[in-house]
Amino acid sequence: MPIETTASVVAEVPDDAEFLAVPYASDLIPAHAVDLHLPVGDLLAHYEAKGEAGEIVEVPVARAGGVGRVLLYGVGDGSPRALRKAGAALTRRAKGRDTLTVVPPEGDIAAFAEAALLAAYSFKIGNAGQQSVRALAFAGSDEAQVRRAQTVAQAVALARDLSNTPASVKNPAWLAERAAESGVPVRIWDEEQLQADGFGGILAVGRGSASPPRLIQLSYTPAEPTGRHVVLVGKGITFDSGGLSLKPTDNMKTQKTDMAGGAVVIAVLGVLAALGAPVRVTGLVAAAENMPSGTAQRPSDVIKHYGGRTVEVLNTDAEGRLVLADALAYADAVLDPDVVVDIATLTGAISVALGRSVGAVYASDDVLAKQLLDAGEAGDDRLWRMPLIEDYTPALESSIADLANVEIGSKFGAGSITAALFLREFAGRRPWAHLDIAGVGRSTVDEGTLSKGATGFGVRVLLEWLTRS
Numbered sequence: 001m002p003i004e005t006t007a008s009v010v011a012e013v014p015d016d017a018e019f020l021a022v023p024y025a026s027d028l029i030p031a032h033a034v035d036l037h038l039p040v041g042d043l044l045a046h047y048e049a050k051g052e053a054g055e056i057v058e059v060p061v062a063r064a065g066g067v068g069r070v071l072l073y074g075v076g077d078g079s080p081r082a083l084r085k086a087g088a089a090l091t092r093r094a095k096g097r098d099t100l101t102v103v104p105p106e107g108d109i110a111a112f113a114e115a116a117l118l119a120a121y122s123f124k125i126g127n128a129g130q131q132s133v134r135a136l137a138f139a140g141s142d143e144a145q146v147r148r149a150q151t152v153a154q155a156v157a158l159a160r161d162l163s164n165t166p167a168s169v170k171n172p173a174w175l176a177e178r179a180a181e182s183g184v185p186v187r188i189w190d191e192e193q194l195q196a197d198g199f200g201g202i203l204a205v206g207r208g209s210a211s212p213p214r215l216i217q218l219s220y221t222p223a224e225p226t227g228r229h230v231v232l233v234g235k236g237i238t239f240d241s242g243g244l245s246l247k248p249t250d251n252m253k254t255q256k257t258d259m260a261g262g263a264v265v266i267a268v269l270g271v272l273a274a275l276g277a278p279v280r281v282t283g284l285v286a287a288a289e290n291m292p293s294g295t296a297q298r299p300s301d302v303i304k305h306y307g308g309r310t311v312e313v314l315n316t317d318a319e320g321r322l323v324l325a326d327a328l329a330y331a332d333a334v335l336d337p338d339v340v341v342d343i344a345t346l347t348g349a350i351s352v353a354l355g356r357s358v359g360a361v362y363a364s365d366d367v368l369a370k371q372l373l374d375a376g377e378a379g380d381d382r383l384w385r386m387p388l389i390e391d392y393t394p395a396l397e398s399s400i401a402d403l404a405n406v407e408i409g410s411k412f413g414a415g416s417i418t419a420a421l422f423l424r425e426f427a428g429r430r431p432w433a434h435l436d437i438a439g440v441g442r443s444t445v446d447e448g449t450l451s452k453g454a455t456g457f458g459v460r461v462l463l464e465w466l467t468r469s
Contacts, residue, residue, distance in 0.1 A: 003157045005091070005120035006135045007113060007150045009143045010101070018063055019097050021071040021090050023105040025078065026051035036061075036070060044072065051075070053082035054089035071100075080111040084380055087116035088448045094133035101137045109141050111380070113149035114460075118449035121157050123164040151274050152463055155267040156456035162263035163441070163454030167239035167256045171211035172287035175236055175259065175266075179216045179285065182270035189215040197306070199330070201322040204303040204313070206288035208243055208296025213288035215327065216262075218269040220281045228279045230466065231337040232269075233327045235320045235344035236262030236287030243290045243316030244298055257454045258320070260441040261343040262287060264458035268466070277466045282335055286323035290316070302401045305426065306330050312401040314408060320346050321405060321419055325426040332428030339368060340427055343435040343458045349415035351439035353386070359440045359457055360386045362420040365431035371465055372433055379460035380449075383435070392418055396425070435461075 013020065022036065024044065038059060047057045053076030061068050073090055076082035083105055094100040105112060113136070120132035138146055162170075162178060176188045191212035194203050199215060206213030216236070237258040241247060247255070262285035269283040297303070301313045303322070307329040311322065324342055331340055350360045359376070361383040363369035369385050376383035395407035395418045403425060407418055420434045440457040443450040 002154055002161075003117050003121050004134070005117060005132050007117060007146055008135065008137050009141045009146055010137045010139050013101060013103060013139045016064060017101040018068040019071070019094060019100050020068070021073055021100060021102045023075045023086070023103060024049070024051060024072055025075060038070065040072065049074065053085040056089055056093055058093070075105045078105065078107045080108040080378070081380065083107055083112040084115035085448060087112040087114070088119035091116045091119040091133060091136070096131055097133045099135040099137055100133050101139060103139050104141045109138070110145040110149045113138060113141070113146050114153050115449050117150060117153035118156060121160060121451050123161060123451065123453055148275065151271050152460060155271045155463065156459045158270065159260070159263040159267040159456035159459050160451070160454040162266065163257040163260045163456075165256070167289070170238050170256065171289055172206070172214040172236065172238055173211065175238060175262065175285065175287050176214045176216050179218055179266045182218060182266055183273070184269050185219045187217040198304070199306050199326045200304040201306070201311070201326040202286050202288055204297045204301070205237070205243075205290050205319045205322050208293040209289035209291040211238075211289050216285040216287060218266065218283035220269050220272045220277070222273075222276075222278055222280065224278070225280050226278045228339070229282070229335070229337045230279050231282045231284065231331045231335055231340045232265045232462065233284045233286070233324060233331060233340065233342035234262035234265035235259065235324055235342075235346065236285040237320055237323070238287060238289050240290045240317070240319065241292060243296050243319060244292050245315045245317040246292055247317060254442055257442050258345050259287065260345050260437060260454055261458065263454070264343055264456065264462065267456070267459050268462045271463070272466065275463060275467050279466060281466060282331070282337065284327040284331060286327040288319070288323055290319045307333055309403065309426070310401040312398040312404045314404050315406045318406045318419070320344050321422050324423055328423060328426040332426070332430070337430065339431045341372070341433045341435065341462070342423060343437060343462075345438040345441045346436045347416040347419050347438055350436040353416060354384055354439055356439050356443070358382045358384050360384060360416060360436040361433055362386050362388055362417075362436070363431075363433040364388070364424060364427070365433070368431045368433050372461065375465035375468065376461040379464035381457050381459070381461035383461065386417065386420070388420060388424065389414070389417055393421055396422055
């Protein structure tokens with residue numbers, strides 16, 4: 001569901017603010033000259049406050065008709081990362097309240113407000129759990145920064161919602177319908193059109209399901225384009241059982257979020273106009289449900305991708321690269337972009353390499369890699385560049401097809417790297433990057449800006465990059 005907490009800007013702190021948040025720095029001095037009629041220094045000393053980001057001292061104060069609260073919140077060194085931590089902590093402390101009036105800190109108000117809103121996100125089917133604070137009122141803030149924060153946070157929330165929706169509701173056709181609600185032009189290939197146009201990878205992965213696959217194309221053109229054309233490609237596996245290479249039960253429990261990359265693409269395309277992105281962007285979401293049945297593809301099958309390249313399928317649970325390969329080949333042959341970026345919950349191996357806090361970026365172009373790394377740092381979707389090791393390309397060799405979708409045996413290992421090398425084969429010679437978000441696309445904790453379930457990782461880095469371009 002969209003974030004229900006609203007954000008607004010008020011000119012000054014109301015005299016009767018029932019719930020008021022005021023920042024203080026590491027020197028334990030309030031960061032704004034707000035007369036609280038409180039011995040702030042003595043209170044912070046009493047509570048042994050240190051001024052760390054996210055630290056909160058709650059003080060009861062007399063208000064007409066009752067008792068209010070002042071939240072003295074630490075902002076650490078005032079960096080964007082510290083402000084994000086502080087903003088998220090405030091929203092979590094204010095759960096169940098009607099309005100939290102916030103005296104904003106010095107620095108990046110957009111980062112602070114965005115984190116405060118993201119911490120209010122929840123996905124519920126029913127009415128369980130405590131409600132988030134209903135409204136955040138930022139006193140004296142830059143309205144444009146707060147508005148941008150709300151736009152970005154709602155885009156992240158949409159990506160989370162799409163990913164968190166159970167597979168009993170969500171299938172490729174449902175995902176296509178949600179894309180059609182994004183506010184940009186959308187083209188959808190059904191199974192018959194996919195067959196006619198030769199999208200063999202998407203069709204093969206979707207063969208085992210009663211819900212046929214889809215290819216979804218979204219298009220954004222700015223009023224005054226710069227001339228650059230970017231294609232974003234997202235993996236849209238609405239449920240991944242592994243197919244005939246069946247996953248263990250525990251591994252299947254999170255697989256409704258295996259279309260997180262596709263959700264990011266839909267969410268990003270939907271807000272580019274609101275953020276004034278200057279580049280033309282096309283989004284492709286390769287959507288299928290990977291299920292075992294009498295019609296499912298088998299290990300040892302050979303499929304023909306868009307453009308004619310053949311692949312021997314040695315593991316049906318390595319399906320994400322098969323649907324992405326079709327979309328990448330189509331982008332290269334038909335859309336003629338200046339740059340291509342794909343995003344996918346692609347490999348468990350990347351979780352081993354980078355854990356659950358940092359996403360992976362593979363890139364064929366150094367300039368593109370740096371742009372994405374910088375955008376990830378600025379947008380708080382942190383990335384680490386991983387190598388495309390040429391010595392590992394023999395892992396993709398097949399004796400009967402152009403490529404194999406996984407390595408036979410374990411001579412090379414490095415499953416995330418070999419998956420990226422596979423995708424590179426279909427991306428053409430233009431600048432290309434691959435974001436493997438399998439580790440960061442899901443959260444196991446309610447903490448900071450994250451809630452259990454889908455994280456929406458990738459929305460902020462791509463929006464930061466595209467609006468900088």
